[in-house]
Amino acid sequence: MPGRHITDHQMRLFMTLRKDHSVAQAAVKAGMSPATGYRLLQDPQRPLQTKAPRGRRRPDPLAGYFDEEVVPLLEAAPGLRPIAIFEELRRRHGSLPFARRTLERRIRAWRALHGPEREVIFRQLHEPGRLGLSDFTDMGDFDVTVAGVPLEHMLYHFRLTYGGFEHCHVILGGESFVALAEGLQNALWSAGGAPRLHRTDSLSAAFRNLAADARADLTTRYDALCQHYGMEPTRNNTGVAHENGSIESSHGHIKAAVRDALLLRGSSDFADLAAYRCFIDEVVTARNRRHAPSIDAERRTLQPLPDTRTSDYEEVLVAVTSSGGFTLRKVFYTVPSRLIGHKLRARLYDDRIDLFLGGTQLMTLVRGRAGDNGKHGHIVDYRHVIHSLRRKPMALMGLVYRDSLFPREAYRRMFEHLLEQEGERSACRITVDLLAMAHERACEAELAGLLEADLAARRCPDIGALRSRFSPDPAQLPAVTVKLGGLASYDSLIGWGEAA
Numbered sequence: 001m002p003g004r005h006i007t008d009h010q011m012r013l014f015m016t017l018r019k020d021h022s023v024a025q026a027a028v029k030a031g032m033s034p035a036t037g038y039r040l041l042q043d044p045q046r047p048l049q050t051k052a053p054r055g056r057r058r059p060d061p062l063a064g065y066f067d068e069e070v071v072p073l074l075e076a077a078p079g080l081r082p083i084a085i086f087e088e089l090r091r092r093h094g095s096l097p098f099a100r101r102t103l104e105r106r107i108r109a110w111r112a113l114h115g116p117e118r119e120v121i122f123r124q125l126h127e128p129g130r131l132g133l134s135d136f137t138d139m140g141d142f143d144v145t146v147a148g149v150p151l152e153h154m155l156y157h158f159r160l161t162y163g164g165f166e167h168c169h170v171i172l173g174g175e176s177f178v179a180l181a182e183g184l185q186n187a188l189w190s191a192g193g194a195p196r197l198h199r200t201d202s203l204s205a206a207f208r209n210l211a212a213d214a215r216a217d218l219t220t221r222y223d224a225l226c227q228h229y230g231m232e233p234t235r236n237n238t239g240v241a242h243e244n245g246s247i248e249s250s251h252g253h254i255k256a257a258v259r260d261a262l263l264l265r266g267s268s269d270f271a272d273l274a275a276y277r278c279f280i281d282e283v284v285t286a287r288n289r290r291h292a293p294s295i296d297a298e299r300r301t302l303q304p305l306p307d308t309r310t311s312d313y314e315e316v317l318v319a320v321t322s323s324g325g326f327t328l329r330k331v332f333y334t335v336p337s338r339l340i341g342h343k344l345r346a347r348l349y350d351d352r353i354d355l356f357l358g359g360t361q362l363m364t365l366v367r368g369r370a371g372d373n374g375k376h377g378h379i380v381d382y383r384h385v386i387h388s389l390r391r392k393p394m395a396l397m398g399l400v401y402r403d404s405l406f407p408r409e410a411y412r413r414m415f416e417h418l419l420e421q422e423g424e425r426s427a428c429r430i431t432v433d434l435l436a437m438a439h440e441r442a443c444e445a446e447l448a449g450l451l452e453a454d455l456a457a458r459r460c461p462d463i464g465a466l467r468s469r470f471s472p473d474p475a476q477l478p479a480v481t482v483k484l485g486g487l488a489s490y491d492s493l494i495g496w497g498e499a500a
Contacts, residue, residue, distance in 0.1 A: 006030075006031075006032050006036060010030045010031055010032055011030075011040060013029070013030045014026050014027060014029075014030035014032065014037060014040060015040075017029050017030060018037075018041075023037045023038055023041065024037070061097050061098035061102060062098055062102065062103065062106055065089060065096075065098075066103075066106055066110075069089065069092075070085055070089075070103070070106075070107065070110075071110070073085055073088070074107065074110065074111070074115075078115065078116050082100070082103055082104040082107045082108075083100070085103065085107070086100045086103050086104075089103075126161040126162040127162060128162040128163065128297060128298040128300075128301040129160075129162070129193070129195055129196065129298055129301030129302045129303070130161070130162070130195055130196050130197060131160070131161045131162075131195055131196075131197045131198075131199065132158060132159070132160050132161070132187075132188075132194070132195040132197070132198050132199070132231070133158070133159050133160075133161060133198075133199050133200070133247040134156070134157070134158050134180060134183070134184055134187075134198065134199070134200040134247070135156075135157050135200065135201065135247045135248065135251070136154050136155065136156055136157070136171065136175045136179070137154060137155050137157055137251040137254070137255070138154050139153055139154060139155055139255075139258075140152065142255075142258065142259065142262065142268065143268055144262075144268050144269075144270070144276060145268060145269045145270070146269070146270050146271075146272060146273055146276060147269075147270075147271065147272065148269060151172075151273075151276070152172070153170050153171060153172050154170075154171040154174070154175070154179075155168045155169070155170060155171065155254070155280070156168065156169040156170075156171050156179055156180065156182075156183030156184075157247060157250065157251060157254060158183065158184060158187035158247075159247045159250055160191065160195060160295075160298055162294065162298045163291060163294040163295040163296075163297060163298030163299070164288075164291040164294060164295065165191050165288055165291070165295045165298065165299075166250065166254070166284055166287055166288060167183075167186065167187035167190050167191070167284060168254065168280050168281075168283075168284050169182065169183035169186055169187070169277075170273070170276065170277050170280060171183065171350055172350055172351045172367070172369075173350055173351075173367070173369060176350070177218055177221055177222060177314070178312065178313060178314050178348060178349060178350055179350045180200065180222075180225075181221075181225055181310075181311070181312035181313075182312040182313075182349065182350055184198070184225070185309050185310070185312055188229060188305060189305060189309070191299065191302065192299050192302065192305070193299060193302025193303055193304060193305060194229040194230055194231050194302060194303045194304075194305060195231060195302060195303070196230075196231065196232060196303065197231060197232045197234055198226055198229075198231040198232070198233055198234065199234045199235065200234075200235055201235055224310070225310060228306060228310040229303070229305070229306065230303050230306075231303075253287075254283075254284070254287070257283050257286070257287060258280070258283050261279070261282075261283050265279075273351070312349070313347040313348055313349050313354075314347070314348040315345060315346070315347050315348070316328065316345075316346050316348065317343055317344070317345060317346070318343065318344050318345075318346050319342075319343050319344075320335055320339045320340050320341065320342050320343075320344065321340070322340055324337050324340065324384060324385050324388070325380075325384070326344070326346075327376070328346060328348075328353070329348075329370065330370035330374070330376050330377065331367075331368040331369065331370055331376065331377040331378065331379060332376060332377070332378050332379070332380075332400075332401060333353070333365055333368070333379045333380075334379070334380045334381050334384040334385060335355070335362075335363070335365075335384060336384055337384065337385070337387070337388065339357070339362075342357060344356060344357055344362070345357075348367065349367065350367070351366070351367055352364050352365065352366060352367050353365045353366075353367050365379060366379055367379075378400075378401035378404035379404070380401045380404040380405050382405050382406070382407055382435050382438075382439065383439050385405075386432070386435050386436050386439050389432050389435070390432055390433075390436055393428045393429045393431075393432040394424075394425065394428050395428075396415075396428045396431060396432060397424055397428055405435075406435075407435075407438070407444055407448075408444065408445075408448040410448040410449075410451040410452050410455065411431070411434060411435065411438075411448065411451065413451075413455055414431065414434070414451045414454070414455060414461065415427060415431045417455060417458075417460070418430055418431060418460060421460055422460065430460070430461065430463060433463050434447065434451070434461065434463075434466075437463075437466060437467065437470060441470040441471060443470045446470075447466065447470070450466065450469075
């Protein structure tokens, strides 16, 4: 075969077969080319590896360059790339009598003989029930949308190294302890037990910009989380991804499975976040089904779960200001105005915030995120402020969170249309009336459809006609007086009065 020396056995077999076969047939049966067979007949010596190696057939194109200039560069900077050396030689000498690939091959050979020692990866034998791994992977290149809006998210990924059990959880924020705690606990309860060790590098990003006290607090919480499930907490060295290799390689397989499932589905748009999370669960469940025997074997060796989960949230005290809300992590949230002046306990999850007044849970808000440039975000419910906005409609014009106030795109576009057609005062008044009508008459979606039709026709909405369409004003409903009859009349209905 080309590039391989023939052996003594091949040569003896060829000479034996040559007695009864042609040169080509004997060469093929001996595992060599016919050309090699003819050469052996002309020069019946031992195979080529026993002969002295042939010398160079043409002048060395790197003579005068490699030992004199390339080797000193490699010794001074062992990590220098061949392309950088090639460009440096071109800068020094202009055109070169060799190609870039020639230099790359020579550098590779030199490093094999004289280069620095390289890091060795030690393959591991995994014991059932011993090690579980956690990591996060970005899903930004999948172009997933929820109700037409791009979904910026990550996947929390958990894997048991022996059986291959996997669990994924959609994360809307970045790598954080809250995301880790929620995803890890979901994974352990799904697996039906806990391994003896848990390894992650997910806290490295959270640690990066924290003060020493905050880092210590985060480490304490992580240790307490693992202790609750009887796991020994470990973290791999920062920047050494192969120490988490059993899950790093699985990221690619999970992403490939998700991509295939999206292509088969025919769309990457989902009705809501719950539908997308269900889709991810189906993909991961299908992968676990392929490893069912080994997963079942490992489940028998896992530690039993505790009676209850531990906290997977962060708790903060917030004060409701006169603006009708509070600011938390550079995001402003509105709440009912009756809470102004109160302090609330906020439990931060990855995708939501639960608010408590004392021990009473008030509501759940969607968790917002500040912009990449540090710009403050806004999570606004127009129902919380519409009663005050009706008394001061011109406040809408310069409202800080005006764009977040509109519940649907049609309301925002109608406001811009009214500004062009009616002016600021009329536009603010009509828009506030529309928002108040959507709230009081519970017709937000239907009213948005009518506004879309008005926008398509380039006309302004008729507030009077809209009020008539969406039932009468509650203030104009007639008063109904109910007069109760005497109790004796009920006795007569069942015959007791006649019996008496």
